Amino acid sequence: MTDATATYTGPHGPKPKRRLSPTNIMLYGTLFVVAVYYLLPLYVMIVTSLKGMPEIRLGNVFAPPVEVTFEPWVKAWAEACTGINCDGLSRGFWNSVQILVPSVILSIAVASVNGYALANWKFKGSEVFFTILIFGAFIPYQVMIYPIVILLREAGEGISAVTGTNFRLMGSIWGLVIVHTIFGMPILTLLFRNYFTSVPEELFKAARVDGAGFWGIYFRIMLPMSLPIFVVAIILQVTGIWNDFLFGVIYTKPDTYPMTVQLNNIVNSVQGVKEYNVNMAATLLTGLVPLVIYFVSGKLFVRGIAAGAVKG
Amino acid sequence: MALTSEKLAEPVAAPALAEDTPSVAIRNLDLAFGSVKVLQNLNLDIRQGEFLVLLGSSGCGKSTLLNCIAGLLDVTGGQIFINERNVTWAEPSERGIGMVFQSYALYPQMSVRGNLSFGLKNQRLPKAEIEERVNRAAGILQIENLLDRKPAALSGGQRQRVAIGRALVRDVDVFLFDEPLSNLDAKLRSELRVEIKRLHQKLSNTMVYVTHDQIEALTLADRIAIMRGGVIQQLDAPQTIYNKPANLYVAGFIGSPSMSFLDAETVESGGTTALQVGARTVPLDGYEGEGPLAPGRKVVFGVRPEHIVVTDAADPAAHVTATVDLDEPMGSDSLLWLDMDGHKLSVRIASDANYAPGSTVGLSFDLSKSSIFDTQSELRL
Structure with a gap:
């Protein structure tokens, strides 16, 4: 009746989409405003850090630098003074690295085994143990600061007495590593436990029939399957420990201050002229590590977070 | 003492003791999760080379019983013997069993070869023997061409074949199947059913097979144990169960459309x-x-x-x-x-x-x- 090649009348095919619909305007408008809100301070910081002091004194905060100089960056890294030390942020950077690496490795190693044991090797009271551990995440840090000072001091003196050395935990990098490991435990254990719970139980049973033990199953079956959750844990710990200020200022000494504490001391120093360009450069330098981490691992992070979503 | 309690526990009939040594013997088995008693004073003898199907609707304790035999659940009371050896406290790997799971449970990051040899590596067998056993199992199951693939690159039927292979390489006397075909579509299920039956004829190992599918039970089994509420209602050859059901429950459960x-x-x-x-x-x-x-x-x-x-x-x-x-x-x-x-x-x-x-x-x-x-x-x- 109708020719197969006849042209259609009325609606046919995909529904046309309007580019400038009210929904799209609202959506992209909001996204733009939010993006500007977050990017503007960063812009001001970068621009200011590239200006010389005379240019800053002109007061045009948003103006791009007329004369680009990297002097403030060099000064922030290698020359800025905190107290008696005048070797810039570099000292704090290396301190932070020395705190960060063992803290991240230690906390993730312990928490992943914790989570694995709690998920797959349930023992009498394991649920109670887990509840107590999670409860630890809700206790305010302030309550625990002083007891930990005493614990670290006594433990350090105990070790010194036993080994006959002058070992100190309080005020040393190792003390801070222990503190970070302990405080990372609740949230990391929760993360790993939930991830390992989502691994099919039959896989675990099959491995037991195949003769693998606690560590065999952990290293040969579970670990290779849980890269996403390890990435999440690493990101959480690296950014958390790098950005930490409170524990750093309490449990270390000026020689071993992490980068954040040193940054504060540079920016908040009351003597002399306020060098805004140096302060901005120092702040950017300190923030660089978490920034790089986020940029590199964005996709993996989202995937891992979804995989370890809080459930049961 | 064992004899009297056996009589009390079985509403139908105490399981007849096999003439020769039973391959798997379960004596007065109890299992409770907290206050919930799943299995109570269960007795069962599985003969050498027998294909025994544990059949029942969900929650009847059939998988629990299988997990007890495998050693994946700690029993609350009673004993389990495999080839006259008391394995009640033995680890799953020490019991001389191989197990096939419903969800295949293949190790996702290992190749098929890795999956098959994992258990053998844990036993620290020499490389040549591992190689030989893997190849033999792959030959029997016709998965030689899949050995280097990852489980993700296999179809459901192939995965289940690999899972059976993993039990096969262990060279054990008793195979345990936990609803191995339930995840497959109808056509594959009937194909693999035939293959499992053929495998049993070829190997003549003892096989204990859990299912809720009565067709699988009737076609595969030498004897069927129909379970309800943790109690074996009837343990008999399929034809006997079909023609002379021991009680109303068995009569209504077996047969489609039902009696x-x-x-x-x-x-x-x-x-x-x-x-x-x-x-x-x-x-x-x-x-x-x-x-x-x-x-x-x-x-x-x-x-x-x-x-x-x-x-x-x-x-x-x-x-x-x-x-x-x-x-x-x-x-x-x-x-x-x-x-x-x-x-x-x-x-x-x-x-x-x-x-x-x-x-x-x-x-x-x-x-x-x-x-x-x-x-x-x-x-x-």
Whole structure:
């Protein structure tokens, strides 16, 4: 009746989409405003850090630098003074690295085994143990600061007495590593436990029939399957420990201050002229590590977070 | 002591002890999760080379029992023997069992070869022997060309074959299957079912197979153990279970479409006992009961759809008359639903037979294949 090649009348095919619909305007408008809100301070910081002091004194905060100089960056890294030390942020950077690496490795190693044991090797009271551990995440840090000072001091003196050395935990990098490991435990254990719970139980049973033990199953079956959750844990710990200020200022000494504490001391120093360009450069330098981490691992992070979503 | 409690625990009959040594022997097994008792005083002997199917609806304890045999669950009481060795406290890997799971449970990051050899590496066997065993298992299951693939690159049927292979390489006496075909589609399921049966014929290992699918149970099993509420209701050859179900539950569970049940009474008729069904008396000629039937008992008369013959309503040979409700054509044959004094009855008829709804037909029962159950105890009489 109708020719197969006849042209259609009325609606046919995909529904046309309007580019400038009210929904799209609202959506992209909001996204733009939010993006500007977050990017503007960063812009001001970068621009200011590239200006010389005379240019800053002109007061045009948003103006791009007329004369680009990297002097403030060099000064922030290698020359800025905190107290008696005048070797810039570099000292704090290396301190932070020395705190960060063992803290991240230690906390993730312990928490992943914790989570694995709690998920797959349930023992009498394991649920109670887990509840107590999670409860630890809700206790305010302030309550625990002083007891930990005493614990670290006594433990350090105990070790010194036993080994006959002058070992100190309080005020040393190792003390801070222990503190970070302990405080990372609740949230990391929760993360790993939930991830390992989502691994099919039959896989675990099959491995037991195949003769693998606690560590065999952990290293040969579970670990290779849980890269996403390890990435999440690493990101959480690296950014958390790098950005930490409170524990750093309490449990270390000026020689071993992490980068954040040193940054504060540079920016908040009351003597002399306020060098805004140096302060901005120092702040950017300190923030660089978490920034790089986020940029590199964005996709993996989202995937891992979804995989370890809080459930049961 | 064991003997008396055995009698108490089994409502039907204590499992007969095998003449030769049982491959798997379960003695007075108890298992409880907290206060929930899943298995209570369970006794079971599995013969050498036997294919035993544990059948039951979900929650009946069949998988729990299998996990106990495997050693994946700690028992609350009792003992488990495998080839006369008490393995009650042994690790799963030390029990001489291989297990196949419903979800395949293949290690996702290992190749098929890695999956097959994982257990052997844990036993620290020499490389050459691992290689040889893996190749032999792969040959039997025809998965040689898949050895270097990851499980993610396999189809469901291939995955399950690898999972069976993982049990095969262990060179064990007892295979445990936990609903291995439930995740597959209907066609693959029937294919793999045949393969498992062939595998059993070839290897003649003892196999314990958990399923809720009665077709799988009937086709595969040497003996079926039907479980309900953690208790074995009947342990017998498939044909015996089908023709002489030990109680009402087994009778209703096995067979699809299921057995029709009619309330009846035993009566005295011409010197022998007959069955009073509705207004008609059915002589018990040819009934193979467990013992003599006394008149005056309230009973349930059970008959399968294929053991009823539809005749003319006026046929003097007909036992009862019934009204046609509806006709369900099933291809090879048809299922005729009938109404008899408010009782629903189904009859298997030839697919070309035609009965108008509402018409009255006569029925005669094949009593040699029917069952009569006591109303109170629900046991077969």
